Amino acid sequence: MQAPAIQQQQYNSAVTKANALIEANYKLSTLEQKIILYLISQISKDDDDFKMYSLPIQEFSELLGYRGSPKYTELREITKNLMRKVLEIREGQKLKQLSWVSYVEYDVHSGYVSLAFDPRLKPYLLQLKREFTTYRLKNVMELKSSYSIRMYELLKRWQYIGEAVLRLDDLRMMVGAGDKYSEYHNFKKRVLNPARKEISEKTDIIFTYEEIREKRKVVALRFQIKEKAIEPIAIEEKKDATVDDQYLQFLAVVQAYDRYITEKQFTKIAILAQKAFGDNWMDELIQTTRRIMQRNDIREPIAFLTYFLNEKVQRIQAGIDPNEVTVHSGTKVVRREIVPDWLRDYEEKLAAESSGGKETDEDIEQMRRELEERLKKYRD
Numbered sequence: 001m002q003a004p005a006i007q008q009q010q011y012n013s014a015v016t017k018a019n020a021l022i023e024a025n026y027k028l029s030t031l032e033q034k035i036i037l038y039l040i041s042q043i044s045k046d047d048d049d050f051k052m053y054s055l056p057i058q059e060f061s062e063l064l065g066y067r068g069s070p071k072y073t074e075l076r077e078i079t080k081n082l083m084r085k086v087l088e089i090r091e092g093q094k095l096k097q098l099s100w101v102s103y104v105e106y107d108v109h110s111g112y113v114s115l116a117f118d119p120r121l122k123p124y125l126l127q128l129k130r131e132f133t134t135y136r137l138k139n140v141m142e143l144k145s146s147y148s149i150r151m152y153e154l155l156k157r158w159q160y161i162g163e164a165v166l167r168l169d170d171l172r173m174m175v176g177a178g179d180k181y182s183e184y185h186n187f188k189k190r191v192l193n194p195a196r197k198e199i200s201e202k203t204d205i206i207f208t209y210e211e212i213r214e215k216r217k218v219v220a221l222r223f224q225i226k227e228k229a230i231e232p233i234a235i236e237e238k239k240d241a242t243v244d245d246q247y248l249q250f251l252a253v254v255q256a257y258d259r260y261i262t263e264k265q266f267t268k269i270a271i272l273a274q275k276a277f278g279d280n281w282m283d284e285l286i287q288t289t290r291r292i293m294q295r296n297d298i299r300e301p302i303a304f305l306t307y308f309l310n311e312k313v314q315r316i317q318a319g320i321d322p323n324e325v326t327v328h329s330g331t332k333v334v335r336r337e338i339v340p341d342w343l344r345d346y347e348e349k350l351a352a353e354s355s356g357g358k359e360t361d362e363d364i365e366q367m368r369r370e371l372e373e374r375l376k377k378y379r380d
Contacts, residue, residue, distance in 0.1 A: 013041035014248065016134045018124040022157045026087035027176035028100075030146045035082065036100055037149075039115055040125060041137045047126055054114040057106065072106070079104045079115070089124070096120075130258045133157045134248055139203040150175040151195040155207055155225050160256040164223045165212070171221065184218045192221075204228050204245060246270065246282060253286050254302070257293040261302055269302075272309035275316065 015037050028036065039053045061075060082101050089096045103116040117125065135156045140149050154174060158164035172178060172187065181187035192209065200206045205227055212220040227249055247266045254261050261269075270285070277284035288308070292301045 013137050014134050015040050015137050015140075016043070016045070016125070016128055016132055017153070018128055019131045019133055019157055020089050020091060021087075021121075021124040022133050022153050023174060024087045024089045025173040025176075026085065027178065028082075028085055028146060030144060030149065031078065032082050032085065033146055033149050034141060035078075035115075037137060037140055039117070043125055045127075049126070050117050050119065050122065052103075052105070052114040052116050054112045057108070057111050057113050060113050072108075075113070076106070079113070129260060130255070132255065134251055134255075136204070136245060136248060142202045143198055145194060145198060147175050147177065147191045148195040148198045151191075152199050152203055152205070155199070155205060155223060156252075158223070159205060159225050159227065160252040162225055164225065165220055166223070167220045168218060249282070250286065250289070253289055254293070257301070259293070259301065265302070269306060269309065272306070272313055276309050276312035 017040065038055075042053045043050075057072075057075070061069075061071065079101070083099060083104065085100055086097050087100065089098065098120050099118045100121070101115050102118045105114045106112075107114070133153070133156050135153070140152055143149050143152065154166070154171075155164065166174075168184065168187070172181070175191060177187065177191055181190055196207060196209075205225055207223050207225045209221045209223045211218045212222055247263045250266055250270075251261060270281070273281040273285040289301075289305055292298060292305055292308070295301075298304045
């Protein structure tokens with residue numbers, strides 16, 4: 001039985017990895033993967049260097065599924081083995097071999113175990129701005145198969161597209177199967193199908209796959225990845241794990257275009273989207289965002305999205321048809337001129353206010369009013 005404190009406080013944390021690390025080749029047991037992912041979830045997005053990441057030895061023991069008093073001998077063997085594990089990262093013509101953990105310290109007096117990542121992992125875990133994947137830790141902590149965990153990560157990496165084509169030999173190495181299931185029918189039976197069942201039952205995505213053959217031999221797999229439906233909620237009234245899941249879903253969309261958005265920025269946008277789109281606001285918001293991101297004439301797409309949603313909300317409040325507001329280039333409502341420079345200032349202000357973490361509903365409304373004043377001269 002796992003410790004309630006860990007589940008409630010830490011399992012809802014986010015795991016963020018560079019895509020190069022997601023696609024690395026390595027073999028870790030289920031327990032070893034959960035230790036690594038738990039540690040990664042403790043990294044703050046503002047960290048510019050690794051720290052010693054600690055947790056109570058009792059909770060560490062429970063995290064690994066042990067009951068009763070901590071079994072120090074077994075715990076030490078687990079961390080010693082973890083320090084020996086090597087991962088391989090390919091970058092162009094380079095092949096890098098690294099260890100996950102470089103130092104472990106048990107302090108029986110304080111009751112804590114502390115672990116340090118190998119410093120060479122910094123480019124893959126710290127200050128990530130592009131080419132990264134984020135997901136909620138809770139989605140992997142209930143998975144019992146190491147293959148399921150790795151399959152989940154790889155599918156999350158391609159979720160924003162909804163499809164991924166992976167060569168079979170590469171996939172075997174990435175999930176840690178190596179040459180264990182050299183015959184495809186064994187790999188399908190022992191890895192693919194169990195992972196599909198477990199991921200569908202316990203995580204936020206589902207997937208199907210089809211086989212790609214060359215001369216009747218399966219050489220690659222084409223995966224179709226879908227997000228599980230999320231019940232819409234009123235963000236103004238409730239902030240819980242569902243909102244966090246919606247943020248990660250939206251983040252996956254914007255990061256596909258090498259953009260980033262904070263959770264508080266998303267909350268503000270989501271409030272407007274609910275007013276603009278109604279019950280189906282999340283799907284509409286994602287579709288709208290993708291259309292905006294694909295336009296070459298919009299310099300600040302996040303700011304423009306806010307502008308667009310405000311236009312829709314204002315028309316609804318004025319009793320004017322909001323469907324006249326579109327994101328297509330050259331339309332009457334979204335005008336032909338380049339997005340005004342002040343929108344960049346607005347986006348920067350929004351980000352600055354968000355990072356402070358002290359805004360209230362009144363602050364949000366005040367920012368909206370300021371934006372509306374700026375927009376007046378751009379209306380018909």
